[in-house]
Amino acid sequence: MTELIDRVSEQTVLAACPQDCPDTCAIQVTVQDGIATALTGSKEQPYTNGGLCVKIDNYLDRVYNPDRVLYPMRRVGPKGSGRFERISWDDAIEEIASRLKDVIAEHGAEAIMPVSYLGTQGIINGLNVGDPFFNRLGATVSERTYCDAGSCTAYAMTIGDSAGVDPESFVHSRFILIWASNIMSTNLHLWPYIAEAKKRGAKVVVVDPFRTRTAKQASQHIAIKPGTDGALAMAMMHVIINEGLTDDDYIEKYTLGFEELKERVQQYTPEWASAETGIPVEVILTLAREYATSQPSVIRIGVAVERHAGGGQAVRALSCLPALVGAWRNPGGGILQLPLWAFPVNWGAMMHPELIAPGTRVINQYRLGEALTTQTEPPLKALVVYNSNPVIVAPDQDRMLQGLVREDLFTVVSEQFMTDTAQYADIVLPATTQLEQEDIMFSWGHLYITYNNRSIEPRGEAVPNTELFRRLAKAMGFDDDPIFTRSDEEIIAEAFDWSAPQMEGITLERLKAEGFARLNLPGPDDYAPHREGNFRTPSGKTEFFSSAAAGGNFVVPLFRQGSNDHQPGEYVDPLPTYIPPRESASANPELAAKYPLNLITPKAHAFINSSFANIAIHQKVQKPATLIINTADAAARGIESGDQIRAFNDRGSVVLFAKVDDAAAVGVTVGHVGHWRADSLGGSTLAALSPIAWADLGHAPTFSDTLIQVEFAGKAD
Ligand SMILES: Nc1nc2c(c(=O)[nH]1)N[C@H]1C(S)=C(S)[C@@H](COP(=O)(O)OP(=O)(O)OC[C@H]3O[C@@H](n4cnc5c(=O)[nH]c(N)nc54)[C@H](O)[C@@H]3O)O[C@H]1N2
Ligand SMILES: Nc1nc2c(c(=O)[nH]1)N[C@H]1C(S)=C(S)[C@@H](COP(=O)(O)OP(=O)(O)OC[C@H]3O[C@@H](n4cnc5c(=O)[nH]c(N)nc54)[C@H](O)[C@@H]3O)O[C@H]1N2
Ligand code: SF4
Ligand SMILES: [Mo]
Numbered sequence: 001m002t003e004l005i006d007r008v009s010e011q012t013v014l015a016a017c018p019q020d021c022p023d024t025c026a027i028q029v030t031v032q033d034g035i036a037t038a039l040t041g042s043k044e045q046p047y048t049n050g051g052l053c054v055k056i057d058n059y060l061d062r063v064y065n066p067d068r069v070l071y072p073m074r075r076v077g078p079k080g081s082g083r084f085e086r087i088s089w090d091d092a093i094e095e096i097a098s099r100l101k102d103v104i105a106e107h108g109a110e111a112i113m114p115v116s117y118l119g120t121q122g123i124i125n126g127l128n129v130g131d132p133f134f135n136r137l138g139a140t141v142s143e144r145t146y147c148d149a150g151s152c153t154a155y156a157m158t159i160g161d162s163a164g165v166d167p168e169s170f171v172h173s174r175f176i177l178i179w180a181s182n183i184m185s186t187n188l189h190l191w192p193y194i195a196e197a198k199k200r201g202a203k204v205v206v207v208d209p210f211r212t213r214t215a216k217q218a219s220q221h222i223a224i225k226p227g228t229d230g231a232l233a234m235a236m237m238h239v240i241i242n243e244g245l246t247d248d249d250y251i252e253k254y255t256l257g258f259e260e261l262k263e264r265v266q267q268y269t270p271e272w273a274s275a276e277t278g279i280p281v282e283v284i285l286t287l288a289r290e291y292a293t294s295q296p297s298v299i300r301i302g303v304a305v306e307r308h309a310g311g312g313q314a315v316r317a318l319s320c321l322p323a324l325v326g327a328w329r330n331p332g333g334g335i336l337q338l339p340l341w342a343f344p345v346n347w348g349a350m351m352h353p354e355l356i357a358p359g360t361r362v363i364n365q366y367r368l369g370e371a372l373t374t375q376t377e378p379p380l381k382a383l384v385v386y387n388s389n390p391v392i393v394a395p396d397q398d399r400m401l402q403g404l405v406r407e408d409l410f411t412v413v414s415e416q417f418m419t420d421t422a423q424y425a426d427i428v429l430p431a432t433t434q435l436e437q438e439d440i441m442f443s444w445g446h447l448y449i450t451y452n453n454r455s456i457e458p459r460g461e462a463v464p465n466t467e468l469f470r471r472l473a474k475a476m477g478f479d480d481d482p483i484f485t486r487s488d489e490e491i492i493a494e495a496f497d498w499s500a501p502q503m504e505g506i507t508l509e510r511l512k513a514e515g516f517a518r519l520n521l522p523g524p525d526d527y528a529p530h531r532e533g534n535f536r537t538p539s540g541k542t543e544f545f546s547s548a549a550a551g552g553n554f555v556v557p558l559f560r561q562g563s564n565d566h567q568p569g570e571y572v573d574p575l576p577t578y579i580p581p582r583e584s585a586s587a588n589p590e591l592a593a594k595y596p597l598n599l600i601t602p603k604a605h606a607f608i609n610s611s612f613a614n615i616a617i618h619q620k621v622q623k624p625a626t627l628i629i630n631t632a633d634a635a636a637r638g639i640e641s642g643d644q645i646r647a648f649n650d651r652g653s654v655v656l657f658a659k660v661d662d663a664a665a666v667g668v669t670v671g672h673v674g675h676w677r678a679d680s681l682g683g684s685t686l687a688a689l690s691p692i693a694w695a696d697l698g699h700a701p702t703f704s705d706t707l708i709q710v711e712f713a714g715k716a717d
Helices: 002-009 059-063 089-107 131-137 149-158 167-172 188-199 213-217 229-242 248-254 258-265 270-277 281-293 311-324 347-351 365-373 397-404 465-475 488-493 508-514 547-551 589-594 616-622 631-635
Strands: 010-016 026-032 035-041 073-075 084-086 112-116 141-143 175-179 203-207 220-222 297-301 334-336 362-364 382-386 410-415 427-430 439-441 448-452 516-518 597-600 626-629 644-649 652-660 668-670 707-714
Touching: 010 439, 010 448, 010 508, 035 059, 073 089, 089 112, 089 382, 089 410, 089 427, 089 465, 112 131, 112 141, 112 365, 131 141, 131 347, 131 465, 149 311, 149 547, 167 188, 175 188, 175 281, 188 203, 188 213, 203 213, 203 281, 229 258, 229 270, 229 281, 229 311, 248 311, 270 281, 297 311, 311 334, 362 365, 365 397, 448 508, 465 488, 508 516, 589 707, 626 644, 631 652
Parallel strands: 112 382, 141 362, 175 203, 175 297, 203 220, 297 334, 382 410, 410 427, 597 668, 626 652
Antiparallel strands: 010 026, 026 035, 073 084, 073 427, 439 448, 448 516, 597 707, 626 668, 644 652, 644 707
């Protein structure tokens, strides 16, 4: 009898994973008497297919974690001491409003800067939730280019804002080229489609300096020197064109600038590329030939391609390849970058960019450490941080911390946990998790919209980001404008252009009831969007020769915000070209002599960026902060697995445990991103080593363009 009653009070809520992950899984939450008791992947959603990943399987541990920030808090100890006292929401909002007004009176609104990224990628609570507020306030515009901004610029220059290959079409591919993407950790639900293609006879090749979980599952792993991707892609084009492996009919009808490209690639011989990339000539030749002749072939690019001096041009070259070989003719052929382009998100209604006064200062978050510690006009006097943990994810950690500790800086952090950034706040505000809020999701890894029904009441006094900004807007007197009083339901109703053709048959009612809906596009067995060209570039063709570069008009996604295109008159080569990494023996021999090892900082299997790195069960999977180093490089330094080692360069120094493993190529060290300072020996994390220089396009970061030296620092205790 009791069991029957329990089952009656039990409810299943259709939700969506909020994490910054391409898979955007559909989730089912079991709720009993207002408490979430179980969470599983939806079996109905074909892409999620019933399974979640190691990060989210334990999401209830996050929701109900005793370390959650549940009440507003004010700092009582010195900055960074982590000592806070509980205050009421009214007091918190009043204090924030009055401090912001003081800053505006003394220095102007540009002395205030929001700092936010993708703690949640829900459309209403994610990247843009604070934009209308800060735009109206006149705050410094916070440029957000951590992830794929350069890749998007390069891809759009070449192909246009196309969804690219449907991931579900990968089963039809005969040759799958995974370029700088660790799918088994970062895009798990794509793997079954690749495995199925492989079973049907496709070859799967991974280009990565590190033998990742994904590389281990592939048919072939090509270990490339970090930052030299453009050299390999240019040499592939050299081979394909010179050996006549091109699809001439496709090139003739649907591309622009082939003759110029042909001339350009002549200098990029396989022999030259071999020296640059560290890949044997034979391997380059076979790769080019097999890629061209095994149709349909598909390239899946990861975020690391853009992360070096020539990252944008490397993505340009990769985006040219499918048209050269006619890969687009069939489902499963082409390139998959970010299918987010397919979603008609109403970014304008989310961001209200028209509220930005022309000429408002722009600062890139990637350079926050610099902006906080050098003279800027006006100086930065207040930061409002939400959906982000810049101490760990931005480069230049030493200067970031020097900036955050400034007594004259007023810092507000909205968080679920007391992160390394929240530790430095003057006011910490409690944020809800996905189960406690309503949202609607696009995806950058598949073609489904997913709806997140709220499962439970907010814990403690936590509020969704939307509510935080409604409260702040009211305190600043912005509630005279309906933009600032919209309910969550009203914002969700504005999230998409519901009249767009790909939304046919999709309504909010349906999404709430069913949890997800595939965009109204042809099914994966028929989806070949560029079979007959139809590229969304100025010419309607794949632009080997970029008219955007020639004319200085770059397409950049609005939601990134800021000026991440190029200044008028700034030269960008209209043809793909190779730009070597800044921190390399060829570009800077002196630096390379001092710091001979490449550092790459890919994603951790059990964390999402720095999220989950504080949760015991995730720490158990991920292990303490470790640097993976090749046997030869370790032996030369007297280092053994388990030793403490110091990794350093002119920017900083980090102490980590060593793991000696030939999965890292000679000369390459690998440190997975995400560990918090408290779990790092010595208190610095990898962010202390990364440069603040941008790549060539879209103000992309250069995390993979980093040289370091490593030395023995002690035996494990
Ligand atoms: N488990 C887990 N999943 C995640 C995330 C996470 O933190 N953890 N983060 C999410 C986010 S925000 C993103 S953007 C995606 C990113 O997903 P991915 O694109 O897969 O990102 P990374 O792991 O950074 O890099 C992929 C691979 O590129 C390699 N690499 C590094 N530098 C170079 C280079 O110069 N050339 C080449 N060819 N390869 C290089 C790395 O060794 C790594 O294996 O993952 C999302 N999913
Ligand atoms: N060295 C190195 N650095 C990197 C990368 C790398 O590969 N290497 N990757 C880069 C990339 S691709 C990305 S995308 C960025 C990611 O950078 P971030 O988006 O800043 O990622 P997280 O570290 O996960 O921090 C997100 C924070 O938001 C909080 N949060 C989650 N949901 C909510 C919410 O609803 N409201 C509020 N207020 N807060 C919430 C979480 O608790 C978490 O602390 O990092 C970049 N930095
Ligand atoms: S993090 Fe990614 S793979 Fe894991 S449940 Fe969320 S969307 Fe799915
Ligand atoms: Mo990212």
